[in-house]
Structure formats: C-alpha cells, structure tokens
Amino acid sequence: MTTDVPRRIGVLTSGGDAQGMNAAVRAVVRAGIHFGAEVFAIREGYQGAVDGTGIVQLGWKDVSGIQHLGGTVIGTARSAEFRERAGRRRAAYHLVSHGIDRIVVIGGDGSLTGANTLAEEWPSLLAELVQDGELGQQVADAHPSLMITGIVGSIDNDMIGTDMTIGADSALHRIIEAVDAIASTAASHQRTFVVEVMGRRCGYLALTAAIAGGCDFALIPEAPPGDGWQDELCESLRSARARGRRDSIVIVAEGARDRSGRPITAHEVRNELQTRLGEQARVTILGHVQRGGAPSAFDRSMATMMGFEAAASLLAASPGDPPQLVGLHRNRVRRAPLMRAVRENQRVASLVDVGRYDEALAARGDSYAELFELLRRLSHPKESPAAEGRRLGILLSGGLAPGMNTAVRAATRLALDAGHVVLGIEAGFSGLSEGRVRELTIGDVEGWTGRGGAELGSRREELADSQVYAVARAVETYRIDALLVISGFDGYRQAHRLSTERRRYPSLGIPVVCLPATIDNNLPGTELTVGSDTAVNTIVQTIDRVKQSAMAANRCFVIETMGRECGYLAMLSALSAGAEQVYLPETGVTVRSLQADVERMARRFRDGRGLFLAVRAEGADTHYSTDVIARIFEAEGGDLYDVRQIVLGHAQQGGDPSPFDRVLATRLAAEAIDAITEALDAGRADAIAVGLEHGGLTRTSLAHFEDLVDWEHRRPLTQWWLHLTRILTALAQEPEPQQ
Numbered sequence: 001m002t003t004d005v006p007r008r009i010g011v012l013t014s015g016g017d018a019q020g021m022n023a024a025v026r027a028v029v030r031a032g033i034h035f036g037a038e039v040f041a042i043r044e045g046y047q048g049a050v051d052g053t054g055i056v057q058l059g060w061k062d063v064s065g066i067q068h069l070g071g072t073v074i075g076t077a078r079s080a081e082f083r084e085r086a087g088r089r090r091a092a093y094h095l096v097s098h099g100i101d102r103i104v105v106i107g108g109d110g111s112l113t114g115a116n117t118l119a120e121e122w123p124s125l126l127a128e129l130v131q132d133g134e135l136g137q138q139v140a141d142a143h144p145s146l147m148i149t150g151i152v153g154s155i156d157n158d159m160i161g162t163d164m165t166i167g168a169d170s171a172l173h174r175i176i177e178a179v180d181a182i183a184s185t186a187a188s189h190q191r192t193f194v195v196e197v198m199g200r201r202c203g204y205l206a207l208t209a210a211i212a213g214g215c216d217f218a219l220i221p222e223a224p225p226g227d228g229w230q231d232e233l234c235e236s237l238r239s240a241r242a243r244g245r246r247d248s249i250v251i252v253a254e255g256a257r258d259r260s261g262r263p264i265t266a267h268e269v270r271n272e273l274q275t276r277l278g279e280q281a282r283v284t285i286l287g288h289v290q291r292g293g294a295p296s297a298f299d300r301s302m303a304t305m306m307g308f309e310a311a312a313s314l315l316a317a318s319p320g321d322p323p324q325l326v327g328l329h330r331n332r333v334r335r336a337p338l339m340r341a342v343r344e345n346q347r348v349a350s351l352v353d354v355g356r357y358d359e360a361l362a363a364r365g366d367s368y369a370e371l372f373e374l375l376r377r378l379s380h381p382k383e384s385p386a387a388e389g390r391r392l393g394i395l396l397s398g399g400l401a402p403g404m405n406t407a408v409r410a411a412t413r414l415a416l417d418a419g420h421v422v423l424g425i426e427a428g429f430s431g432l433s434e435g436r437v438r439e440l441t442i443g444d445v446e447g448w449t450g451r452g453g454a455e456l457g458s459r460r461e462e463l464a465d466s467q468v469y470a471v472a473r474a475v476e477t478y479r480i481d482a483l484l485v486i487s488g489f490d491g492y493r494q495a496h497r498l499s500t501e502r503r504r505y506p507s508l509g510i511p512v513v514c515l516p517a518t519i520d521n522n523l524p525g526t527e528l529t530v531g532s533d534t535a536v537n538t539i540v541q542t543i544d545r546v547k548q549s550a551m552a553a554n555r556c557f558v559i560e561t562m563g564r565e566c567g568y569l570a571m572l573s574a575l576s577a578g579a580e581q582v583y584l585p586e587t588g589v590t591v592r593s594l595q596a597d598v599e600r601m602a603r604r605f606r607d608g609r610g611l612f613l614a615v616r617a618e619g620a621d622t623h624y625s626t627d628v629i630a631r632i633f634e635a636e637g638g639d640l641y642d643v644r645q646i647v648l649g650h651a652q653q654g655g656d657p658s659p660f661d662r663v664l665a666t667r668l669a670a671e672a673i674d675a676i677t678e679a680l681d682a683g684r685a686d687a688i689a690v691g692l693e694h695g696g697l698t699r700t701s702l703a704h705f706e707d708l709v710d711w712e713h714r715r716p717l718t719q720w721w722l723h724l725t726r727i728l729t730a731l732a733q734e735p736e737p738q739q
Contacts, residue, residue, distance in 0.1 A: 014045035014111035018167025020299030023067035027307025046082035052094035101143040148323035158202035161341030162327025179213035186247030196266040206253035212662040214449030219256040300576040330695030395425035396458035397491030401531025402657035409448035410669035433470035472505035488518030499687035511679035514689040522566035524708035525700030526691025570617035
C-alpha cells in the first residue's frame, strides 16, 4: 500500500443497540477524517460486511446532528452467517475490496469476540481468496492484517475493562423515570411494586436503580439471597411501613437467582409479598423501554471521548498489533487488551453460572461491591439511635444543587444506623446561629431521594464574627458532637473558617465533614460534585430543543451556562450537544478567536449548513459577554444567518436529581458518616471534605483547602476535564478540503 493512498477505517455497531452509539459513531467518523483517514460505515453490523452492500463511505456532514438520537443510525444486527467461516471470508473480501483493514467495533462481548476472530483469521482468509482467484496478491499484500479497536456498547454495564459501558447511564435514566412515576402511584394506594430491569448476568442496573430510586430491596445475579430471603424481604417492607412509608418498591434483575441457582422472577416476588404481607402487589417489567429514548449527557460525552480515542489508537496501530478495547477507567479514557477484557468478562458470567457468587461479586470491582454493601445498609437501618448516641448536625450551604436532599436522606439513615442522633439544621450556618435545629428521623426524610431543591434550606453566606460566636454557642447549646456540611464553595470556606476558630471557641473542636454539592463542579478534592450531572443534562436537553427550532432558518445560537469562573458545565454540555465552539473562563475569549469563528460560521452557512452552536460559560470573559458575542456575530452575518442568544439561568439548578447525582450523593454521604463515626470513636476533631477522585472515594483535609484553590477564580488549581477542549475542537472544525 503506497503512502499516498489514504488510510481507510470502518465503523460498525453490532448486537443490541444502546443509547450513545450514535455519539460514538460521530466521533469515530470525524476523528478519522481529522487524522486524515477515509471512514466507512458498515451498516447492519457484521451482516453489512458479509453482504458487501452495507459498506458506505461517510463524510463530515453525514454524521451531523446524530448524537442526540437513540439507537444507531448505521443499524445493527446479529449475523448468523458471520458466525461461520464462510461468512467471515465474504466479510473479509468485501472489506479488503474497499481498502479497509482497520475497524472500530461498537458492541458487547459477543460482537468484540467476533471482531477478534475475524482479525485472527484475516491472513488465512485472504490467502484462500487469492488461491481461489477472487483477490489479487497485490491487494492481499497491501492489507496483511486486520486491526481492531473495540468500544463497549451495552446498557448492562457488564464488561470488565471499563467502568461504564455506552448506554448504561441512559438505561438507568429510563428506569428511574419509571420508578419515580411508580412511586407516586404506590404511595397513593399504599401498595408494593416489583420492578424487573434488564442486565442479563450483571446486576448493575438493578443495584444502582435501587439506590437512586430509594427502593427497599434489590435482587441481583452476583449476590443471590440466602435461604429465608423471603422473610428478610417482607420484614424490610414491614419496617418501612411501620415508619410511615406508604410505597414499597422492589427491584429484580432479570438474571436474579437464589443460592441454588434457581431463577427468581418478579412474579414470584409478587406472590411471596401478597401471601406473607396480605396486601396487593403489582409487577412492572420495563423491557426494551430501557434501551429507548435519547442518550443522557454522560453517555454522549463518554461515547464521544471513546470514539475519538478509538479512531486515534486505530490509526496509530501497526499490522500485527493486538486488538484494543477503549474504555473508561476512573473518569479517564484508557486502552486495554481487548480479548483479556472479554475473557475476564466471560469468566464473571461463568462464576455466576457455577454458583461462585462471592468471587463474581469481587470480580466486578471494588466500587460494585461497595454499592452492594451500601444498598444493604440503606435497606436495613436501625429504627432508632442508641440511648446515648452522639449528636450529628446536618446543614446545607450555598446555592441549590440537585441531590442535596438525596445526601440528607442517605446521611440520616446511615447515621441512625450507626447509632447517632441526627439534627437537621435549617437555613445553613445562619440557621444554626439562630437555633433553627430539629431532630430528624427516618420517616422525616422518606421520599427525599429523588426530590429537587433543599428541604432543609440553604443560603449563600459569609459569617460575620458575631455569627461565628453564635454558631459556637449553638453547637454547645444543642450538644452537637459533629457537623456534616453539604455545600458548594462558600460552605467549604465557612467550614474551613470554623475549623480555624477552635482556639477561640473550644466548642468548635468537633469533627466537621464537607460533602461537595454544587452544579459548578469547582471544588478541590473531588472531580465531580453532586448536582453537576443534573445541570449538564438540563443544559443538553435545552440545547436539543433549541437545535430543533433552528431547522427552518440559518441560525447561530449563543447559549450561556452557569458555573461562575469554572467552565465545566459549558465544556461538558458543548461536548455532549455537539457544539461548534465553547468559550471558557480557563481559556478566555479574544478578538482573534471571535474573528476565526465568524469566518468559520460564514463558510458553514454558505456550504448549506443551517446551524452554528456556541456555548459560553458565564465567567468566560468580563468584556466579551454573551450579548457582545451575539452582537458581533450578528453584525458580521448580514443576510447569511441570524443570531439568537439564550441565557439558561437558574433552570440549571432546578429539577429532580439525575440517577448519577443520586448515586454519587449516596456514596459521598456514606463516606462522610463513616469518617465522622471514625473520628468520634477515636476522639479526633477532623475537618475534612469527602470527594470522588480517579473513580474512588477520597478524604481531603480542610487545612489544605487554601493550597488547592485558585482563589481569584474560585476553582481548583487542577481540573481534569480541560483536555476535552482538544476533542471538541477536532470534532467541530471540519478540515479544509485539499487543493
């Protein structure tokens, strides 16, 4: 193959469809073109390669505006012919005839195994084709091997080698939408619902849905219940009803079984509940609705990052290189040997099949086992604190963040389970100084898991000296032994200040733990904050509607997001929505960059495009406001296009928390309660913040707070997501045609 012949790669989606596949396809196509390759879609999965008629070249425009669509626009199928060598031989012939010897495969472990088989057989298949006169030797020599990169597209989140698979987050959205709706009906009638979710041999969807939905019980394949599980289940529901809960929801994974390997069905659970509790129970089997609908913002951004990396790694590969899997590990895209991941994944399924459940649970990873243990703790909290329980105060501070109520609910249940007395403090630190303190029970926080807003109330505040004194007096008056602060930047600062005032006010010498809750995602010691995922989803859903409104006119939209001087919301929203430009506080705005955008915009509209989307973070630049940028674009556009500006405002802080934020809030609450309990048991007065870094839970001393923060811009000194600007630029700016 001569060097002046463009490299050609194929992309296919295979097996069951998963939301976010289109975002991955778009990223592969545009990244491939960005790196100078020609990209071909292999329609209808491997069947398209077998038939040969499904191999079609894709250009830049062909994948415009597809990332918000569910399913896969290039089609998927399970090909029986491809499972036979004769079918793979035809597939090899059609691929090499198109000059394709590099493929990105988006699918589950079966699809990825099929790709590896084709790669292993490739030399012998081409040799047979040459021997039979169907292929020239020169063509075969030009393509000595098939190079493969895999991306896991599966709602089940059942692949070892990646923390998340494309479609799992969106499927969880569908499940939680259903659970939230069912909960209101169940509460109206004091009724129990049994909800069956997908997942095959993996219980991820059932496990996370139970946590995010505030459900009473979950049955998953990797951790079958022991003998007498029916008694445990019914006792859990009886206890909840005794506390005043009107609805009960049990989640059953489709692959659930008991310790003997016998399947447990949703209908069986329903029958047990009706017999033992003497009340009506209803079964809801969600089925394929879990695969449907638009992908979540997370699935779009994750699939985009994976698709970009898949194209980059594939084009950097050399003949003979082993196939790679592109996945997500600790919030970073990484590569791993494809077949090692597939074999490990198949091993987990085998462990479940032969009843080695403890090994299967451990093989899913530490975070999976952590979630399982967390659900157990949440499902069976103690009814009341110990007689001499330590008194834990919980308060909210700063701007509203969806998921604050989730954190309070989880912290309350877990603190009571640990034997503490829980005190709810209304209206933040000011409320504490004013004595607005009341005891919380499990019944008080029922139903808070999916509720937006802040039931305890929250304020943005800067404590005066007199208020610090009043807070110290309140801590003494109400005998508060520890404090949990669920907050954003301002709350962290106030908690840090209180920890430095302990010499003046000895009563402040108590454990203080901060839990990060702000849509801005601008806190040190954590890569993600409670509320930020919900805000990104809100922004992306709005942009989807905005883009639809532009269908009838050539239009540029300039959309302003919140975030103060942290550009996280703008960056992730722009990447998820497929924006052409993003303006961030971290990179700023210049006349030169705006001029380049105007020129690029004009070329796009002259080329027949109907939309240019720019996302601007509210703190991007003092002088170049959203209004100024929109006016510049409008002045330069003339009759070529018109301009609209949209300031999203506080809608980004509203709404019910996303499933991701609910699970994150619950995990962080558990870590906070554990940290407080450990400090009290040891007689320490720790002042820390809990967080999530590199995929794991962390604790950061508030004493280091000042060293980790860019105080001028109210954001961490290190921000993991800034590298995404390179991906957005590569996928948004079409290369100039070669002269």
